[in-house]
Amino acid sequence: EYRRNYVRQHQLRRFFAMAFFWSKGFDGMDALRWMLGHSDMEHLYHYISESETGAALNGAKASVIVRGVVDSTSELAKLDGIEEVRKIIAERLTGDSSTPITIESVSEAAEDYDDDSYLTIPHISQIQKEQDIETEVIHLLE
Numbered sequence: 001e002y003r004r005n006y007v008r009q010h011q012l013r014r015f016f017a018m019a020f021f022w023s024k025g026f027d028g029m030d031a032l033r034w035m036l037g038h039s040d041m042e043h044l045y046h047y048i049s050e051s052e053t054g055a056a057l058n059g060a061k062a063s064v065i066v067r068g069v070v071d072s073t074s075e076l077a078k079l080d081g082i083e084e085v086r087k088i089i090a091e092r093l094t095g096d097s098s099t100p101i102t103i104e105s106v107s108e109a110a111e112d113y114d115d116d117s118y119l120t121i122p123h124i125s126q127i128q129k130e131q132d133i134e135t136e137v138i139h140l141l142e
Contacts, residue, residue, distance in 0.1 A: 003075075008063065010059075010063075013036070014047070014048075017032060017036060017044075017047060017048050018048050020032050020035075021048045029041060029044060029045075032044060032048075059134070059138065061137070061141055062134040062135075062137035062138045062141065063134060064076060065082070065085060065137045066130055066133045066134050066137060068082045068085075069082060069085060069086045069089060069101055069133065069137075070101060070130070070133065085137070085140065086101060088136075088140065089101060089133060089136045089137065089140075092136050093132065093133070093136065101133065
């Protein structure tokens with residue numbers, strides 16, 4: 001059986017930030033902050049130096065777990081314990097562990113907004129919902 005591994009956008013973004021920082025040093029911090037859209041230097045420095053805390057690893061774990069929780073057709077949904085995690089997250093988000101965790105498709109989410117000035121792919125509402133679920137998973141990992 002063959003498995004295809006995908007590189008996530010955030011992995012490339014973080015790699016770029018670390019490579020840029022280690023090639024330019026502190027002289028390029030302001031430019032890097034601007035490119036990444038970070039609000040302050042302290043946040044940027046923590047972003048490129050957090051490898052000791054494990055926060056980046058927990059973020060990656062949370063992203064994978066969310067895929068398993070949200071998409072029941074994925075291979076990740078077959079992981080041991082994923083149903084128990086889904087119930088815990090459903091209880092935290094909805095108050096009922098039997099409630100299915102769903103994220104609207106981009107087209108359904110777009111119908112909720114009449115304003116076309118916000119165009120993101122995937123739609124921003126889908127990203128926000130995934131972020132809420134990832135936050136709950138990160139709390140469970142800690």
